[in-house]
Amino acid sequence: xxxxxxxxxxxxxxxxxxxxxxxxxxxxxxxxxxxxxxxxxxxxxxxxxxxxxxxxxxxxxxxxxxxxxxxxxxxxxxxxxxxxxxxxxxxxxxxxxxxxxxxxxxxxxxxxxxxxxxxxxxxxxxxxxxxxxxxxxxxxxx
Numbered sequence: 001x002x003x004x005x006x007x008x009x010x011x012x013x014x015x016x017x018x019x020x021x022x023x024x025x026x027x028x029x030x031x032x033x034x035x036x037x038x039x040x041x042x043x044x045x046x047x048x049x050x051x052x053x054x055x056x057x058x059x060x061x062x063x064x065x066x067x068x069x070x071x072x073x074x075x076x077x078x079x080x081x082x083x084x085x086x087x088x089x090x091x092x093x094x095x096x097x098x099x100x101x102x103x104x105x106x107x108x109x110x111x112x113x114x115x116x117x118x119x120x121x122x123x124x125x126x127x128x129x130x131x132x133x134x135x136x137x138x139x140x141x142x
Contacts (some may be wrong), residue, residue, distance in 0.1 A: 009096065042069050
């Protein structure tokens with residue numbers, strides 16, 4: 001009979017988890033506002049709210065619109081990571097918040113302070129980079 005492994009425990013105390021949850025929720029709210037502003041700005045150009053007067057400006061406007069839409073997409077990726085971190089705090093799934101999904105070891109607090117949504121320790125991130133993997137390749141399905 002195979003020996004069942006015990007699920008990893010959260011390396012962060014409950015009172016600290018509340019602080020991380022607040023930090024992540026605030027960042028989530030900020031990102032949602034940013035996405036809305038970027039998309040609105042890009043669509044204003046499309047809707048003719050900002051009409052270029054010179055032909056050269058049309059190219060600049062298209063670049064501006066493209067940049068805003070790319071930035072909004074980057075923000076959506078960050079939002080997904082933040083929401084995933086919030087789920088980890090609330091449910092402990094797929095692994096408890098603060099554990100690296102590659103090594104299953106605690107992510108150092110100084111790293112979490114810089115990137116509270118990160119699912120990887122520095123070792124995990126280096127492994128991902130060295131092996132030219134995408135973040136989704138490194139994550140535990142949950």
